[in-house]
Amino acid sequence: MxxxxxxxxxxxxxxxxxxxxxxxxxxxxxxxxxxxxxxxxxxxxxxxxxxxxxxxxxxxxxxxxxxxxxxxxxxxxxxxxxxxxxxxxxxxxxxxxxxxxxxxxxxxxxxxxxxxxxxxxxxxxxxxxxxxxxxxxxxxDYYNDKISLTSLNDDVIKLELKDSEVNGLYQIGHISLIEPKLPNSCAKGLLSDGTVIPLIVSCDGTKLIKLHSRNKDHWGIVPKNIEQTWALGILSNPQIKLVNLMGPAGTGKTLITLASALEQTIHQDLYTRILCARPVIPFGKDIGFLPGEKEDKVRPYMQPIYDNLEFLLRPKQDKLRDKDSEALVESTVDLLKKRKQLEIEVLTYIRGRSIANQFIIIDEAQNLTAHEIKTIITRAGEGTKIVLCGDPDQIDHPYLDKESNGLAYVASRLKGQSFYGQVGLLKGERSELAARAAQLL
Structure with a gap:
């Protein structure tokens, strides 16, 4: 009827x-x-x-x-x-x-x-x-935009490796697959003694590539779990132009992305600039209009990005006083901005731009609609890499949910494409307190 x-x-x-x-x-x-x-x-x-x-x-x-x-x-x-x-x-x-x-x-x-x-x-x-x-x-509800996402663990490929395959992985860094797999999929190589080797499928789906879990070529950041190892492997692959990092708060999504961006932009010179952006959706009650110039107005919304930059740019052997250390970090950020190597922006100003040879980080992407995500991705010019970070379970947008946000939309439509990779981060690494609170509260 x-x-x-x-x-x-x-x-x-x-x-x-x-x-x-x-x-x-x-x-x-x-x-x-x-x-x-x-x-x-x-x-x-x-x-x-x-x-x-x-x-x-x-x-x-x-x-x-x-x-x-x-x-x-x-x-x-x-x-x-x-x-x-x-x-x-x-x-x-x-x-x-x-x-x-x-x-x-x-x-x-x-x-x-x-x-x-x-x-x-x-x-x-x-x-x-x-x-x-x-x-x-x-x-x-309006169901047309609903996406049924599988569990983040369900997409991981598990393979029992023979001794000859293990030798191949350690000698040449990869082995060929008899049957092609989804490109850029995360995989676990299982050894007979219970050891797990972090692997990733190549962009053409024909090879398994070994990742180095103790690799420090990411601005000094070493992955703390296998999911972070997969994430850094995908982030550092220039053939993968679009990366989707999903996971709860404290799993390191923004930190490892910024570390990889700094490494590839400042040290390796693969990109001309890092562009960080996030949607302007306040948590809790809005405090109204903010004073000052655009930089001053944007700063409160971008503070999580500045916090991670402060952690990454702070001297490793920090013998300076807190105030001196903060001043050094601020001056380093200002220097990167003056050199046009770093730009921190709200998404409001990204429409209409054509962005080439840049490393774009979109934080809190779960608060974006499918159309907004499409608008952002279609801004990418030649040589640009886009990383979407977010938690589908932590949405502040009034008309979006776990099944209808832009992050889930991208995961459902682009999985299996040679230019796309996604990783589900599961374990909180911010602190023991944050991890336990996220689990119990």
């Missing part, structure tokens, strides 16, 4: 083309949603872009007929703009019909009384779904 889907505003702001993803059913956008899109269209961020794109799409559909009467969609469904049924207010007593959410629910309630087909409200707003359920209106 054909269904009627009533879309909330947040669905169109999340995916402006959402109306095409409901097969041969009828898709209805209440007039209240149009008004909300109108209010959002002047914003200069991703929300404003989505609002403008949705409105332009509706304008194009007007060529197929009157939107109030319904127009055909490519998959056999129909699309219609619906008024708000003011003739009868079906909401509970004292409900404010002026609120957009209540007007959308009123549309759904009245449609349900008039139509024999199931009427379903589609929204990414949890509170809206609760209100709809309280009114006995069928409701659901």
């Amino acid at each position: 054909q269904k009627v889907f009533v879309l909330d505003t947040c669905v169109l702001l999340h995916d402006p083309k959402a109306i095409f993803n409901f097969d041969d059913n009828e898709v209805i956008v209440p007039y209240a949603v149009l008004e909300e899109l109108e209010n959002k269209k002047r914003l200069l961020d991703e929300v404003g872009r989505s609002a403008r794109e949705a409105i332009r799409l509706f304008d194009q559909l007007r060529q197929n007929g009157q939107l109030a009467e319904g127009v055909s969609l490519p998959d056999g469904g129909t699309f219609r703009i619906e008024l708000n049924h003011y003739s009868e207010n079906p909401l509970p007593l004292y409900s404010d019909i002026k609120l957009p959410d209540n007007r959308i629910l009123a549309v759904a309630l009245n449609l349900g009384r008039e139509d024999e087909r199931p009427v379903i409200v589609v929204t990414k707003d949890i509170a809206m779904r609760v209100k709809a359920d309280a009114l006995s209106v069928k409701t659901q």
Whole structure:
């Protein structure tokens, strides 16, 4: 039976083309949603872009007929703009019909009384779904962008190695595979005595390459576990242009990425600049507008990156006083910026750029939508490497979750590509306290 889907505003702001993803059913956008899109269209961020794109799409559909009467969609469904049924207010007593959410629910309630087909409200707003359920209106999340991610351990290849294969790994650094594997996959070579050798599949999927777990050619950083060994192996491979590092807080994602970036940019001269960026989403209550120039405004949001830079740039034999050491680190960061070897930016300013020969680090990438991730990756010019760091279980974006964020989207779409590699970091290495707290709290 054909269904009627009533879309909330947040669905169109999340995916402006959402109306095409409901097969041969009828898709209805209440007039209240149009008004909300109108209010959002002047914003200069991703929300404003989505609002403008949705409105332009509706304008194009007007060529197929009157939107109030319904127009055909490519998959056999129909699309219609619906008024708000003011003739009868079906909401509970004292409900404010002026609120957009209540007007959308009123549309759904009245449609349900008039139509024999199931009427379903589609929204990414949890509170809206609760209100709809309280009114006995069928409701659901927007599932088209949901990704089913496998466990981070499930993608690891486990192989029992013969003595001849072990000799080959230690003599020439790799062995050939009889059956090709997914390119850049992480692998464990299991020896008869229980020893585990960290391996990685080559970019063409035909070889197993041995990684050196005690290699110090990463700005002096030595991996503390096998996952970090895989990560540093992928980060240091110039053939892998896009890297996805996923894992809980404290597993070392940002630290080892910055270490590899400094090594390859400053020491090896493989890249001209390190570009660090993260989405501006505050944790907890926002403190409002920040004073100062752009650098001063950006600094609080970028402080986690500065903390890791301070750790990496601090003299290894640190006999200086804390204040002298901090001043030395600050001067080193300023020097790298003046030499154009380091840039720390918010993602707001990355749109429209073409970035060549740079090592780009996107921190907290789990707070980005699939479209935002695509926008970032398509900025990459020749010779650029992009690293996405994030934890799909730690999302601050109001309309994203573990199955619908940009990090998961990239992992599901690009796994197996020769230019892409991903590693799941599991063990917290920040401190014993942080690791135990993450496990128990």
